[in-house]
Amino acid sequence: MIDVGTLRALRSVAALGTLARAADELGFTASAVSQQIKRLERRLGVPVLAQAGRGVVLTPAGQAIVDSAPAVFQALERCAEAARSVAGGAPRGVVRVAAFSTAIRGLLAPAVTRLAAHHPELSVRITEQDPEQALHSVDAGTSDLALVHDADGLPVPLPPSLTRHHVHTDVGDVVMDRTHPLALLDRPLTGPDLAGHAWVTSPPGTVCHQWFRRLFADAPEEPDVRHLVDDFATQLSLVAAGGVLALVPRLARPPLGDGLVSHPLRRRPTRAVHAAWRRSADTSPAVRAVLDALEPSPAATDT
Structure with a gap:
């Protein structure tokens, strides 16, 4: 009989291309x-x-095993869920x-607080991953649930073994110092407002x-980008320092404090956030239970 752990390992090696990457994931x-x-x-036998260069590939026998793996994992999960339902269906255990x-920041952190209050026997373990990697983790069985956003308006392709549900639409706003000239406007901002x-x-x-x-797609001149920073808290510190x-996105926005304000855009940039399992x-x-608890924090819905 093939061990389930070995089956999972072979599937990860097939997806990631090397033993080292599969080992890191597992x-x-x-x-x-x-x-x-x-x-x-x-x-x-x-x-x-x-071997394929520095990586590995499946042989025909290995491919046959990996092709059968989803049915095995799904059958095992159905067995586990049947046992939980017999036990009363109460949310318990660990959800990865x-x-x-x-x-x-904007969805899971508030959810963890609510879950701790209402389902004390349930534990949530969170790993930060990009959407494609998160979906692979769920498909491979190393995670139970993924939160992913669309890519340029298109949903991330979903493996056949997974299903998805829309949980939130994230919106982008312009953040500025309270003394900035644009902060005086009492209407959504337009492209011409942002020029210069x-x-x-x-x-x-x-x-x-x-x-x-996209904000500057129709602008005659390139925007004046002073800083390229991935961390949003750091971006806000530069805004607070003045001049930019x-x-x-609202999901990424911490409390702004007294010195900063956010302003909506007339053409709001958005991205859909889905849960997949x-x-x-x-x-x-x-x-x-985790899906039911996924409500955005106030900063994620208010301007």
Whole structure:
């Protein structure tokens, strides 16, 4: 019989391409993962991996095993959920959540507080991961739930074993010093309003940088970008120091204090946030409890 842990290890190696990366994801050493694969090959009598440059690829036998893995994992999860339902269906145990950083701040942190108050036997373990990595973790069984955002308006592709649910729409606002001339306007800001001002913005390749570029898509001149900073708290410290504006998603925004204000845009940049989990966990009381607790913090909904 194939050990479930070995099956999970082989699936991770197949997805990530090296023993070292699979070991990092699973929390083992590369040597331990290698030994698992070797034991599997001895038991089957055929190789399941082959060298490919510095990485590895599946042999036809290995591919056949990995193709069958989702059905095995789903069957095991259904067994576990059946046991929980017999036990009364109360949310208990551990839910492992993979999420991007601003969802942790604006959605998960408030949820953890609510869950501790209403479901003391339920524990949430959070790992920060980008959307694609988070979905892989759930698909591979190393996480139970993922929070992901869309990419440039398009949802992240979902593996067939997963399902998703929209939990929030994040919005970007312009943050400025209270004494800034734009702070005096009592209407949403437009592109012409923003022309000629200096900025701190997220680095290229991020969703927030794409938002920023769209603000100036029709502008005749390039925007005056003074700073490229990934951390939003650091962006706000530069705004507080004076002279620059920042485009900040509400999920990422800490309390602004007395010196800063946020201003909405007429063409609001948005991104959809979804929760994703394995279809076989649809009836999990623990997963459902976490989903029910995912309400944004006040800063994520107010301007």
